[in-house]
Amino acid sequence: MATWDWQVFCKETVTGEQIAGCFGKGGDVTYLDWLISAWGWTLSVALLALVVALAVGALMGILRTTPDKRLVFIGNAWTELFRNIPLLVQIFLWYHVLPAIFKPLQAFPSFVLVVFALGFFTSARISEQVRAGIQSLPKGQRYAGLAMGLTLPQTYRYVLLPMAFRIVIPPLTSESMNIIKNSSVAFAVSIAELTMFALQAGEETSRNVEMYLAVTALYFVSAFAINRVMLFVEGRVRVPGMIGSK
Amino acid sequence: MNLDFSFFSWELISNFVLKGLVFSFQLTLIAMVGGIILGTLLALMRLSGKKWLEIPAAAYVNTMRSIPLVMVILWFFLLIPLMTGKPMGAELSAMITFTLFEAAYFSEIMRAGIQSVPKGQVQAGYAVGMTYPQTMQLIVLPQAFRNMLPVLLTQTIILFQDTSLVYAIGAYDLLKGFEIAGKNFNRPVETYLVAALVYFVICFSLSLLVKRLQNRIAIIR
Numbered sequence: 293m294a295t296w297d298w299q300v301f302c303k304e305t306v307t308g309e310q311i312a313g314c315f316g317k318g319g320d321v322t323y324l325d326w327l328i329s330a331w332g333w334t335l336s337v338a339l340l341a342l343v344v345a346l347a348v349g350a351l352m353g354i355l356r357t358t359p360d361k362r363l364v365f366i367g368n369a370w371t372e373l374f375r376n377i378p379l380l381v382q383i384f385l386w387y388h389v390l391p392a393i394f395k396p397l398q399a400f401p402s403f404v405l406v407v408f409a410l411g412f413f414t415s416a417r418i419s420e421q422v423r424a425g426i427q428s429l430p431k432g433q434r435y436a437g438l439a440m441g442l443t444l445p446q447t448y449r450y451v452l453l454p455m456a457f458r459i460v461i462p463p464l465t466s467e468s469m470n471i472i473k474n475s476s477v478a479f480a481v482s483i484a485e486l487t488m489f490a491l492q493a494g495e496e497t498s499r500n501v502e503m504y505l506a507v508t509a510l511y512f513v514s515a516f517a518i519n520r521v522m523l524f525v526e527g528r529v530r531v532p533g534m535i536g537s538k
Numbered sequence: 539m540n541l542d543f544s545f546f547s548w549e550l551i552s553n554f555v556l557k558g559l560v561f562s563f564q565l566t567l568i569a570m571v572g573g574i575i576l577g578t579l580l581a582l583m584r585l586s587g588k589k590w591l592e593i594p595a596a597a598y599v600n601t602m603r604s605i606p607l608v609m610v611i612l613w614f615f616l617l618i619p620l621m622t623g624k625p626m627g628a629e630l631s632a633m634i635t636f637t638l639f640e641a642a643y644f645s646e647i648m649r650a651g652i653q654s655v656p657k658g659q660v661q662a663g664y665a666v667g668m669t670y671p672q673t674m675q676l677i678v679l680p681q682a683f684r685n686m687l688p689v690l691l692t693q694t695i696i697l698f699q700d701t702s703l704v705y706a707i708g709a710y711d712l713l714k715g716f717e718i719a720g721k722n723f724n725r726p727v728e729t730y731l732v733a734a735l736v737y738f739v740i741c742f743s744l745s746l747l748v749k750r751l752q753n754r755i756a757i758i759r
Contacts, residue, residue, distance in 0.1 A: 376741035378699035381713060381734050392727045393541075469604075476606035480705060487608050487706075500616050508605055508613070515604055 300499045301327065323493055330489035331510050337406055337485060338475040342468055344411025345418050352415060353422025354448060367419065374416035379477050383409045387481045406478045414471050418464065425460035426452055458529050465522035469515040486510055545723045546732065558715025561629060566698045569636035574690065576637065577644030582674065584649055602642035608706050610639050615707045628709035640697055647693060651686035652678055688752040695744050699737065712736070
């Protein structure tokens with residue numbers, strides 16, 4: 293294999309000249325600058341999509357456990373719809389199809405559309421986890437809440453959800469790591485994130501291996517960081533007396 | 539904007555879509571069979587109790603699982619020609635990539651499946667004089683496969699969805715077929731919609747089948 297050339301990251305992206313210190317000054321942009329901004333895009337897409345996914349996924353998961361058949365149907369339909377279409381196709385739907393049908397969507401930058409695409413896609417998976425978490429609780433807890441005179445929303449708020457959310461943290465950890473990985477699909481609609489950087493910078497410099505390695509390492513680091521944060525959260529909210537607790 | 543699906547015809551489907559659909563199914567099938575075989579080997583390595591087998595298998599599985607599939611596809615497309623010295627078509631490269639990538643995911647499923655078989659079964663195998671490979675092949679793996687069949691099939695549905703990511707290297711799959719048809723007829727909105735519908739129908743009906751299978755297996759067990 294050819295020799296390494298890590299100096300390529302210090303090159304200016306337009307002129308190709310080496311820049312001392314590797315960070316471009318003034319209007320100059322080095323590949324290192326570009327890489328870092330691409331990492332920023334990856335993290336923003338993934339984290340914003342995670343917020344959307346958690347909110348929508350939790351709501352849909354809860355709907356699927358209610359006694360109301362119509363609500364269950366809505367939750368089920370949502371989950372099946374977003375789970376059975378590939379993410380790339382969903383991103384194309386948000387990017388090419390929806391703005392053509394609903395004109396107001398054309399005002400949104402593609403970044404926002406991708407966040408919703410990735411968020412809704414992941415919400416289907418989270419809704420599965422949340423539903424399973426709630427259903428894993430003994431039925432008596434729900435009945436006890438209702439028997440105490442709590443309304444159904446109160447039963448969820450004070451009895452079921454505080455336990456269910458803690459139970460689903462481990463699967464949510466892996467979904468959060470998945471969302472970092474899945475954000476790579478955003479390259480298909482030209483979001484300037486890490487995979488897009490790998491493709492473009494690799495082509496411009498013909499240093500694909502170095503570029504791919506840098507990008508792969510950043511994906512590793514990001515997913516690992518999320519893993520640590522979630523483990524910390526898991527430790528903090530542990531239910532005393534359960535097998536997982538200290 | 540008005541949607542107009544009148545341009546959809548059998549010609550369009552047979553000229554553009556069918557070729558892609560066949561490739562997507564091919565890729566799914568090859569990656570499933572190859573992935574399950576390789577994955578089972580990896581799982582057996584990880585459960586062998588021998589450090590020199592466990593560590594490489596674990597490293598392989600964890601590496602594959604922490605890199606986005608798109609990057610893995612790009613990596614293999616870059617590296618295979620570098621290593622073999624010959625250029626390789628996107629389709630063949632995708633088949634190799636998906637087999638090796640899915641092996642990591644299938645191995646985790648098989649590992650869980652093997653671990654779900656009671657220890658007594660292994661001991662019984664040894665007690666009647668079987669060797670380790672015999673015990674695995676004749677007693678443990680058949681049960682592990684049966685227990686894990688629904689999960690293996692669900693993973694295959696995910697695999698089928700993921701085949702659309704060969705977009706990154708320009709291989710001609712189902713999505714690409716619709717995309718090209720959309721460009722030729724200047725109707726991208728409709729073709730993307732139909733593409734989504736086709737993927738949905740395939741994946742949803744497969745997942746219903748898996749659910750039915752799951753119930754039947756549960757009763758037998």
